[in-house]
Amino acid sequence: MKNLMNTALGLSLVATSALADGHASELTIAIVNNGHMINMQKVAEAYTEETGVALNWVSLEEGVLREQVTSDTATGGGQYDIINIGMQEAPIWGAAGWIEPLEFSDEYDVDDLLPAMRNGLSVDGTLYAAPFYGESSMVMYRKDLADAAGVTIADNDSWDNVKAAAAAMHDPDNGVYGACLRGKPGWGDNMAFVTTVVNSFGGAWFDAEYHPTLDSDEWKSAIEFYVDLLGTYGPPGSEGNSFNEILALYNEGKCGMWIDATIAASFLTVDGVEYAQSPNAGNPVGANWLWAWAMAVPTGTEKSEEAHAFIEWATSKAYIEAVGNHADFGWSKVPTGTRASTYAIPEFQEAAPFAAAEMAAIESAAPEATDLKPYVGVQFASIPEFPEVGTAVAQEIAAALSGAKSVDEALEAAQSAADSIMSEAGYY
Incomplete structure (x- = not known):
């Protein structure tokens, strides 16, 4: 696995993820119990090792996740620091102020996100949830x-x-x-x-x-x-x-x-x-x-800075490389449907015979009124x-x-x- 410390993104994550008193923080993350999200728990062990940020995963069936996350976020319950949401919720919740706008470093390369995914998770050009994987x-x-x-x-x-x-x-x-x-x-x-x-x-x-x-x-x-x-x-x-x-x-x-x-x-x-x-x-x-399971930060979390830093890592090019080079997963298991650069990686092209059909489906989806x-x-x-x-x-x-x-x-x-x-x- 590529070491996070070898990248500018990795260094910035380490710098922003520790509390001022030097003690490790913990992020509570609500995720859907689908394969890519479950795999992330294993890949993210390296994130904890390098940043000191402990990760408390709450993995829920799709319908239960939506019910619990909606209730907690709407009421400002503060149960989660990061939540899985999708294209239906992200623009509405962003406009309502339930989730925080996302701003990432230049290295994140937001322009690499597929337009369908970026637009579907934004309000007036502001990204409110970062796509972890996208699909048609x-x-x-x-x-x-x-x-x-x-x-x-x-x-x-x-x-x-x-x-x-x-x-x-x-x-x-x-x-x-x-x-x-x-x-x-x-x-x-x-x-x-x-x-x-x-x-x-x-x-x-x-x-x-x-x-x-x-x-x-x-x-x-x-x-x-x-x-x-x-x-x-x-x-x-x-x-x-x-x-x-x-x-x-x-x-x-x-x-x-x-x-x-x-x-x-x-x-x-x-x-x-x-x-x-x-x-x-x-x-x-x-x-x-057209859909994306994305990661967002509920407004009012006391760990906003660390939550933003984790999302930047988990939805980055570096994360895709980490999955592709992971001994337990490999290039056929990387999250897809989010970045144009993923589809240009030779190892991914060789391992994913479905790639062309997936991209064609995403590009032909028609969410507009x-x-x-x-x-x-x-x-x-x-x-x-x-x-x-x-x-x-x-x-x-x-x-x-x-x-x-x-x-x-x-x-x-x-x-x-x-x-x-x-x-x-x-x-x-």
Whole structure:
């Protein structure tokens, strides 16, 4: 591993990370329990050795993390010095003063951050959260199973062709399911994938006046398709599966295809995986999402200077080199989707056959407001009320997937809940 002390960045971190009285400090960091964040705990042991800053990790499942971090940050609880948040929260929380603006040294090279990630985590050009890893979504499929079944999957394929491929690969008697997709309820769980399906069918969360549109024909067509695809060709209990559950199933050889975060490709251990750009039903805009898990400093922490210093290190070029050269990880496990320079590293190019597909997905994602949708965001709406709306709708979609409700019943209840939330918030 490259020694931090050999770089100007490393020296500056050492200089800024000790308390005035010379005693070591401790930072409490709330992270999502995904692979890259878990790996960081091991890589960061060198940071503690060189700076004297102890790191107290609080690793939480995605939905629990969002709930706890939102509650603590909104109330100024001070439980965490650094938090994992994403593109939905960062601009809103930054504008509200809940998190601190980030300013880094010249060596950090903020211009190296991919524009999609930097813009999505900024307010009026000011960065409020630094991307630890970024992602879009894409199709990851077993080419051996596709070949044996005599099917192909193309970039931006039609959903009908994708369903046909799932049907051909589906072999539950031998423990293989045609399509593994998110079903666990949550605005960042099942609704991340579901929203891209809705987008591709020409739907959106809200109309121009921010009335929910869950009772539209586009939503009905998309949800009927999703429930049929996953209910017929997915693993049993899909309403309980999100990223980590499906990653385990895929690596056990139980999935023909998985449409999910591009970052998943870093953690696939099955041989012969191929990649394709996300399917669409005639409207490719919004068929693949855009997200970053980022690191931010809650306003009011007593360890602001040390928190900023750690984030600068953890999201730097030096950190990517540290992972690439780490004996336990290597170049196939570096956090991706954040810096242009990562994709130019020869060792990474050799170790990451998914790199080109990932970059293509990130560059084609379309978070901007359009005539179709009045809000910023692909798989979410960048408004304060969205987490509440998305969570309520997620429960109804999961109920439709499990068979507890019909699609019509689920969407009727979802529309009612969303309308109540938006009306109470004063949108109309």
